Amino acid sequence: MRKTIIIISIISTLSALFLACSGSRATIRFENLKYPCSTSAFLYGPNQEIMVKGKDLKTVGFFQYEKKYWGILWSAVRLSDSKDVMQKMNQDIKNYNGEGIINLTVVAETHKINNVIPLNVLPIWPGATNVKFYGEIVRRNNVN
Amino acid sequence: MNLKQISFLLLIPLIFLQFGCLSTTLTSANVTFPVVLGPVKNIGGQPGSSDKLPPVTGMFSAETNEILSISTSNDGKTQQTTTEHIKEGTNKIDVEIMKVAAQGNVVKANNIQIGSYTMVGAGVYGKVFTGIEGTIHNNTPQNTNKANSN
Numbered sequence: 418m419r420k421t422i423i424i425i426s427i428i429s430t431l432s433a434l435f436l437a438c439s440g441s442r443a444t445i446r447f448e449n450l451k452y453p454c455s456t457s458a459f460l461y462g463p464n465q466e467i468m469v470k471g472k473d474l475k476t477v478g479f480f481q482y483e484k485k486y487w488g489i490l491w492s493a494v495r496l497s498d499s500k501d502v503m504q505k506m507n508q509d510i511k512n513y514n515g516e517g518i519i520n521l522t523v524v525a526e527t528h529k530i531n532n533v534i535p536l537n538v539l540p541i542w543p544g545a546t547n548v549k550f551y552g553e554i555v556r557r558n559n560v561n
Numbered sequence: 562m563n564l565k566q567i568s569f570l571l572l573i574p575l576i577f578l579q580f581g582c583l584s585t586t587l588t589s590a591n592v593t594f595p596v597v598l599g600p601v602k603n604i605g606g607q608p609g610s611s612d613k614l615p616p617v618t619g620m621f622s623a624e625t626n627e628i629l630s631i632s633t634s635n636d637g638k639t640q641q642t643t644t645e646h647i648k649e650g651t652n653k654i655d656v657e658i659m660k661v662a663a664q665g666n667v668v669k670a671n672n673i674q675i676g677s678y679t680m681v682g683a684g685v686y687g688k689v690f691t692g693i694e695g696t697i698h699n700n701t702p703q704n705t706n707k708a709n710s711n
Contacts, residue, residue, distance in 0.1 A: 438678040438679055438680035438681070438686075439678060439679060440678025441676060441677065441678075442674065442675065442676030442677075442678075443674070443675050443676065444673070444674050445672060445673045445674070446671070446672045447598050447599035447600075447672075447673075448599065448600060450598070450599030450601060450608075451608060452599075452601055453595075453597065453599070453601045453602060453603055453606060454597075454598040454599050455595040455598060456587070456588060456589040456590075456592075456596040456598060456654075456670060457589045457590060457591075457592040457593070457594065457595060457596045458590060459592075459593070459594055460595050460603070460604060461595050461602055461603035461604065461606075462604050462605075463603060463605040463606075467594060467595060486675065486676075491678075492676065492678050503599075516604045516605070517601075517604055520588065520590050521598060522586060522590070523586070523587040523588075523673055523675060524584060524585070524586045524691075525584065525675040525676070525677060525689050525690065525691045526582075526583065526584040526677070526689060527582070527583045527584070527677040527679070527687060527689045528677065531677060531678060531687070532679050532687070534681055534685070535681070537679060538681055544678060544679075545677075546675055546676055546689065548675050557604065
């Protein structure tokens with residue numbers, strides 16, 4: 418019995434070492450946004466009508482933010498949250514006197530720390546993803 | 562140090578550089594209606610307004626990614642290195658949403674997922690991804706059969 422446990426432990430450890438990966442992942446829910454936001458070029462207006470950039474909406478500024486999402490234990494443990502992204506979105510919309518964000522775009526890039534071989538097979542080695550957020554801050558044409 | 566060890570050591574900086582350049586983009590700029598993100602549905606709306614939507618008639622999820630894998634095999638005489646590179650276009654998100662939603666539906670994105678990792682095993686495998694999940698809302702029940710989940 419003891420021998421079996423030792424063998425299973427060795428196999429598990431070796432599997433973890435040779436199939437391990439370093440990285441990070443995140444799920445962003447945007448639950449603290451105070452303004453409407455869309456990943457397309459359209460927004461709903463006050464009366465639920467569809468408003469489009471150019472015709473009903475004008476761009477008053479651009480939102481841009483970059484952050485790193487960190488993870489550890491082969492990306493199973495998430496070390497970063499997204500509160501700062503929403504704070505920045507709310508702040509920028511307010512600063513530009515906007516009413517919402519359209520064309521929200523998210524660009525994810527691998528971080529070079531994921532590629533430090535052989536250290537990246539260790540569960541304590543951190544992983545990261547660079548994420549850039551872009552968007553257009555808009556306001557209705559007929560509102561000053 | 563033999564030739565195999567030297568070639569592996571030479572490969573490390575290449576892996577470091579190549580796998581550090583993977584990127585993918587999430588957007589739905591070609592969708593012809595709003596894709597609501599967050600708790601505010603409309604201009605002037607209060608937080609929570611996007612929770613009071615018509616009944617859910619469908620779901621969607623889509624992911625774009627870039628994958629790079631490098632593996633080597635050795636038959637005793639020759640060593641072969643295989644590289645595979647896949648990069649999906651950003652239009653994939655537009656297509657997935659437009660497949661399940663029609664004009665007049667309310668499309669709500671519940672979350673956006675991002676991540677990247679590098680896996681070392683028999684070779685090296687790197688992946689970066691962005692994804693979106695959401696629901697389709699409509700008052701008309703006949704839309705139900707059109708919407709499906711991915």
